[in-house]
Amino acid sequence: MLRLPKALPRAISRPFCQVSRRRANHTQPHSNSQTTAGRTTHFGFQTVPEESKESLVKNVFDSVASSYDVMNDAMSLGVHRLWKDDYVSQLKPGSRGPMKCIDVAGGTGDIALRILDHARENYADRETTVDVVDINGEMLREGYKRFKKTMYHNTSQIAFHEGNAQALPESQFPSNTYDMYTIAFGIRNCTSIPDVLKEAYRVLKPGGTFACLEFSRVNNPMLSAIYDQYSFSVIPLLGTILAADRASYQYLVESIRRFPSQPDFAKMIQDAGFVTGGMHEGKGGAWTDLWGGIACIHTGVKI
């Protein structure tokens, strides 16, 4: 989410300006985001060569790492904290003894910290561990700095690794290792979602849980209209005021619209081999909408 580019390479920022002229079309369905023939993928509403997306996203987060949390708060009016709290409390880490967790795309460590706090405060569990993985060194440094202010610093409970979610090195992240895999507001920025899911499936133990918190589709037409208005009018304005960078905020809202809908993403999770809840929202379903679908928690279990 909320991971925004402060300064984008010129080649990328220019197309963004063109995008803003097509804003009226932002709710229309888009063509397939990934075509194997041309090896392209999407970056916001733009189609870019597949190999360049990774470096684009990496550049983006290099520049925003220090102000990442402030931006999150400004963009979501602080609601992202509630979503993350909901997400972690739903997973109940540590409820049945210590867990070995991996938090991917979690550079600044806010999910990892919540996991460790939840286990400690609710279950007196100081043995649960979290490996934080991020492709971006700057984000990891922010997370490391944050953890230095906590009791977890210099303990075996937390470790930071630089790595690509689509290709976690087998030597560092062996197969069948983790009890829980979390990825919050990160999978949207990856070039290939199926590859991320495949790696998640590999590193999880049988019985391990995959949980993804991500922006999703708002299905209530009234809320959707208000949300679109906020996304495409207020957020870029906030970007202009806070970061003097309208284009990067435009990227955020566009990338959210390009992300698969709840059922489609649940299907992708199933296709990766995970068992999910029923193909519906809510109780016993494969996903749980937060705030009417603005964000959504998808879960799956490796059996």
Added chain:
Amino acid sequence: MSRALLLQLALPLVQTHGFTRETLARSVLSLPTPHSKPLSETAVSALFGNGDDARRTLIEAWLDSGRESMKAAPTPAVKDVLGTRLRHNEPVLRHLPEAFALLATSTPPLPPLHLTPALKHAASVADEACRVAGDASTGTAWYARRASLAAVYAAAELHQLTSPHSAYDFLNSLLDKASAVEHAISETELFTRYIARSWAGIINSRGIF
């Protein structure tokens, strides 16, 4: 591999572990390649729902399997079909009051007790019984038949919870009474129609209209 398969594997465990999250967690121990330990709380929540919602998922799956079992009735007579359904309750009888209580308990925005699941359960059993028995009634008779069977089955099931051995006799007596009532109602209807026709005839012959 699917969630439905895990629920299938969990059903035989209900007898020993009840309608609990533990039962769901242990389902993976019965897989063709069994896991070494039960599923974690996190995994049970991810697959079947948080807290008591997971138990509700299990109860619903058990009720579905109960309706499936009705197809295996020795004869398609309603008495046998409903008897088969009652027999399906027997292994888990001691867990049923709690399960039904859980279904009838709602979360705060709703009233504390809601009867919809109980009515739905009785109605779906009655509907399945009619389907297996090849009931061909239409119109109001379709509803009347299902309503009477639902009432009979619900009463028999309640009776079974306290007195399992006499449940089948009770069911049979209720079905007999229900058919007697249905017969009485249809005769009353016929008699009423005769009276109405004769009055109409008298009024016509007097030239009032």
